Amino acid sequence: MAAEVPLALSTKPGGSYIDCNLGEGGHTEAILKSAYSVSILGIDLDYGALSRAQDRLSRWAAQLSLHHGNFADIALIARNRRFSRCDGVLFDLGVSSAQLDDPERGFSFRYDASLDMRFDPGARLTAYDIVNRWPQSKLEWIIRELGEEPRARRVAAGIVRNRRIDTTGQLAAVVSKSLNWPIRSRRHPATRTFQALRMAVNEEISNLERGLAGAVEALSRGGRLVVISYHSVEDRIVKRFMRASAEICDCPPRLPECMCDKTPTLTLLSKGVIKPRISEIRDNPRARSARMRVAERI
Numbered sequence: 001m002a003a004e005v006p007l008a009l010s011t012k013p014g015g016s017y018i019d020c021n022l023g024e025g026g027h028t029e030a031i032l033k034s035a036y037s038v039s040i041l042g043i044d045l046d047y048g049a050l051s052r053a054q055d056r057l058s059r060w061a062a063q064l065s066l067h068h069g070n071f072a073d074i075a076l077i078a079r080n081r082r083f084s085r086c087d088g089v090l091f092d093l094g095v096s097s098a099q100l101d102d103p104e105r106g107f108s109f110r111y112d113a114s115l116d117m118r119f120d121p122g123a124r125l126t127a128y129d130i131v132n133r134w135p136q137s138k139l140e141w142i143i144r145e146l147g148e149e150p151r152a153r154r155v156a157a158g159i160v161r162n163r164r165i166d167t168t169g170q171l172a173a174v175v176s177k178s179l180n181w182p183i184r185s186r187r188h189p190a191t192r193t194f195q196a197l198r199m200a201v202n203e204e205i206s207n208l209e210r211g212l213a214g215a216v217e218a219l220s221r222g223g224r225l226v227v228i229s230y231h232s233v234e235d236r237i238v239k240r241f242m243r244a245s246a247e248i249c250d251c252p253p254r255l256p257e258c259m260c261d262k263t264p265t266l267t268l269l270s271k272g273v274i275k276p277r278i279s280e281i282r283d284n285p286r287a288r289s290a291r292m293r294v295a296e297r298i
C-alpha cells in the first residue's frame with residue numbers, strides 16, 4: 001500500500017515520521033518521495049533488513065535515522081533519537097516477503113529449513129524450542145488463539161506425538177497428517193500453525209500493544225497513526241486500541257453521568273479498514289490480506 005501510506009500520514013515538507021517496520025524500506029521510500037525534506041526514523045529487529053534498506057535509501061541518507069530495536073520501545077527510542085512529537089507513525093506489521101522467501105529463516109513451509117522464525121536473529125527463543133519443548137496445553141493455546149486454528153487440539157497432540165521435529169518441512173507434514181487434510185486444498189493446512197508459532201516466537205501481541213501505546217506518546221498533536229495488519233488477530237488489537245483511545249468516556253452505561261474524566265487521545269480517520277487496490281493485489285498477491293487503519297492524535 002505504498003501509494004496510500006503517504007496520503008494516510010498526510011506527509012508534509014519538513015515533517016518527521018517513524019517507520020516502525022522498516023523492512024526493505026519500501027514505505028519509507030514512498031514517504032521520502034512524497035514531500036520535500038522529511039526526516040524518518042526507521043526501526044527493525046532484523047539487521048539484514050536494516051542493511052538492505054540502508055543501501056536502497058542511500059540517496060536520502062541525510063534524512064534517515066536507522067535503529068535496530070523493537071517497536072515496543074518506540075516511546076523511548078523516539079525520545080533518544082529526537083523523534084518525540086513527530087508528525088506520523090507507521091506500522092506495517094508482521095513478516096516481510098524477503099524474510100518469507102529466505103530459506104534459511106524458517107518462516108515458510110515452502111522450503112525445508114530449520115525451525116527458526118525469529119525477526120531478530122539474536123533473540124533467544126526459536127520455533128524449534130516451542131515445537132519441541134512447550135507443553136501440549138500451551139501449544140494448543142497459541143495455535144488456537146494466535147493461529148485461529150479451530151482444530152488446535154489435534155495439531156498440538158500431533159506435534160507432541162511426533163517430537164522431535166527439526167525442520168519446517170517435517171512440521172508441515174505433521175500438521176497436514178494431524179488434520180487429515182486433502183492434498184489439493186487452496187490453503188496449506190499448516191498456514192495457521194506457522195502464523196501462531198511466528199507470533200509466539202516474536203511476542204507479536206505484547207509488542208503490538210506496547211508499540212501502539214508508545215506511538216501515541218511519540219506523536220505530536222495532529223500527528224497520524226497508520227497501521228497495516230495482515231490477519232484478524234492483529235487487526236482486532238489495532239481496532240480495539242484505536243476505538244478505546246478515541247472514546248470520550250469509559251463509564252458503565254448504567255451510570256447517570258460520566259465519572260471517569262477520560263481524555264481521548266485519538267480521533268479515528270478511517271471508517272472501518274482501507275484495503276489495497278485490485279491492481280496492487282494483481283501485482284503482489286501477498287498484499288491481498290492487508291488492512292489499513294488511520295487515526296489522528298488529539
Ligand SMILES: C[S@@+](CC[C@H](N)C(=O)[O-])C[C@H]1O[C@@H](n2cnc3c(N)ncnc32)[C@H](O)[C@@H]1O
Nearest residue numbers: 021023024025026027044045070071092096119
Ligand atoms: C511487513 S515487513 C515491513 C515491510 C516494509 N514496510 C517495506 O516496505 O519493505 C515487517 C518488518 O517488521 C519487522 N518487525 C516485526 N516486528 C517488529 C518489532 N516488534 N520491532 C521492530 N521491527 C519488527 C520485521 O523484521 C520485518 O522486517
